[in-house]
Amino acid sequence: MRELKAVRITQAVMDLVKQANFLLRKDVLSALHKAQRSEKNRRAKTILKAVLDNAAYAQKESLAICQDTGIPVVFVELGQDLRVSGNLKSAINKGVEEGYKKYSLRNSIIADPLNRGKSGFSPCIMHIDIVPGDKIKLTLLPKGFGCENKSQLKMFKPTASLPEIKDFIIGAVKNAGPDACPPYVVGVGVGGSADYSGILAKKALLVRLDAKRSQLEKDLLNQINKTGIGPMGLGGATTALAVKILTYPTHIAGLPVSVNISCHALRSAQIVL
Amino acid sequence: MKRIFTPLDLDQVKSLKVGRQEVFLSGPIYTARDQAHKRLAQAIKAGKTLPFKLFDAIIYYCGPTQTPKGKIVGSCGPTTSSRMDAFASFILAKGLRGMIGKGSRSPEVIKAIKKYKGIYFIAYAGCGALLSKYVKSVKTVAYGDLGPEAIVKLEVENFPLIVAIDHLGNNIYRERAPK
Numbered sequence: 001m002r003e004l005k006a007v008r009i010t011q012a013v014m015d016l017v018k019q020a021n022f023l024l025r026k027d028v029l030s031a032l033h034k035a036q037r038s039e040k041n042r043r044a045k046t047i048l049k050a051v052l053d054n055a056a057y058a059q060k061e062s063l064a065i066c067q068d069t070g071i072p073v074v075f076v077e078l079g080q081d082l083r084v085s086g087n088l089k090s091a092i093n094k095g096v097e098e099g100y101k102k103y104s105l106r107n108s109i110i111a112d113p114l115n116r117g118k119s120g121f122s123p124c125i126m127h128i129d130i131v132p133g134d135k136i137k138l139t140l141l142p143k144g145f146g147c148e149n150k151s152q153l154k155m156f157k158p159t160a161s162l163p164e165i166k167d168f169i170i171g172a173v174k175n176a177g178p179d180a181c182p183p184y185v186v187g188v189g190v191g192g193s194a195d196y197s198g199i200l201a202k203k204a205l206l207v208r209l210d211a212k213r214s215q216l217e218k219d220l221l222n223q224i225n226k227t228g229i230g231p232m233g234l235g236g237a238t239t240a241l242a243v244k245i246l247t248y249p250t251h252i253a254g255l256p257v258s259v260n261i262s263c264h265a266l267r268s269a270q271i272v273l
Numbered sequence: 274m275k276r277i278f279t280p281l282d283l284d285q286v287k288s289l290k291v292g293r294q295e296v297f298l299s300g301p302i303y304t305a306r307d308q309a310h311k312r313l314a315q316a317i318k319a320g321k322t323l324p325f326k327l328f329d330a331i332i333y334y335c336g337p338t339q340t341p342k343g344k345i346v347g348s349c350g351p352t353t354s355s356r357m358d359a360f361a362s363f364i365l366a367k368g369l370r371g372m373i374g375k376g377s378r379s380p381e382v383i384k385a386i387k388k389y390k391g392i393y394f395i396a397y398a399g400c401g402a403l404l405s406k407y408v409k410s411v412k413t414v415a416y417g418d419l420g421p422e423a424i425v426k427l428e429v430e431n432f433p434l435i436v437a438i439d440h441l442g443n444n445i446y447r448e449r450a451p452k
Contacts, residue, residue, distance in 0.1 A: 058402035179376030
């Protein structure tokens with residue numbers, strides 16, 4: 001059995017913290033460039049230019065792309081033939097904590113959701129999956145809460161029609177409106193259970209924006225971009241950069257649909273050890 | 274290039290209208306977000322002295338990152354304004370002139386802006402790194418225990434803004450309800 005010291009995981013997570021917060025994803029950057037070129041609305045063009053300038057400045061100056069450095073969400077795919085010596089979860093949280101501190105990010109996490117109190121850097125949200133092999137894949141998604149607040153879940157009847165489901169997804173985007181930093185990336189999770197559809201919707205944000213699109217994803221994107229919300233909600237043809245849908249088998253009695261919206265600063269970084 | 278300055282007096286406010294034009298703000302502004310608003314409202318109700326003078330002042334809905342070594346300030350863009358809607362009318366009534374944030378405001382806040390001749394600006398959303406360029410100095414003035422939610426005095430120079438709701442209650446988003 002292959003062995004991996006927990007301290008290596010901590011180091012890797014620290015690197016992911018830096019990469020995700022300072023360097024905008026290449027696929028997101030190229031989608032923004034494309035939108036900036038094709039926008040006909042002058043104000044939308046100017047705003048998209050500022051968004052691109054911001055990404056370049058963040059990279060050059062090692063500054064956070066956005067001051068909301070998010071709730072850190074870590075997806076772990078742990079190979080079943082890998083033995084981690086030490087405490088895996090503590091190692092990940094330590095990497096988040098030390099990384100956020102080292103790179104002067106924001107301490108946005110409060111220990112007690114009801115009584116609030118002093119804010120810190122961790123714990124992160126962890127989704128751990130066991131997979132074949134002897135490697136570990138770590139993906140960090142710092143999720144800003146302006147857009148996280150616009151998440152929606154609806155438990156549809158199994159006989160619901162596709163237009164009803166589309167209306168719900170588009171409705172979630174309209175509800176976010178100008179508030180959550182459009183242009184958005186819209187993550188959708190369909191199927192599973194109430195909780196699992198939410199995880200799928202979040203995971204959908206990790207799919208490359210330039211990956212092949214399904215007809216449903218294309219249709220939704222078209223309709224969303226016809227709302228005219230536009231960058232910062234000030235009009236234009238770019239309300240979303242992409243819609244990404246992940247599905248999973250579900251129960252005969254239901255059809256859960258979750259929507260997880262990301263702002264234009266969709267940040268994530270990944271490593272395999 | 275339209276330049277404005279804090280304290281933002283009524284004459285300046287009257288010269289600003291919702292429209293195409295970008296404006297550039299210089300002078301001190303104060304960050305305050307959720308928890309700081311809660312405390313400010315409590316302090317006003319208890320008749321306590323506030324950490325800064327509300328009269329003609331501008332509050333920036335912002336919680337910057339930690340300040341990296343060698344920098345004046347970290348990333349410092351606007352946060353979602355609607356979360357402060359529950360407090361804004363009350364604070365406007367007590368003398369606050371303007372607010373900077375992102376996104377829409379409630380009908381109640383728009384009414385209060387009109388009544389007290391206030392103003393609401395939006396800053397480039399999700400551009401916190403870029404906006405840090407316009408901050409010349411930083412000083413925590415209250416509620417340091419709130420960490421990123423403390424009230425911080427930011428001295429800004431030519432900070433780029435868009436007028437989103439003017440003193441007449443014109444609202445940049447009203448015409449833009451999603452189709």
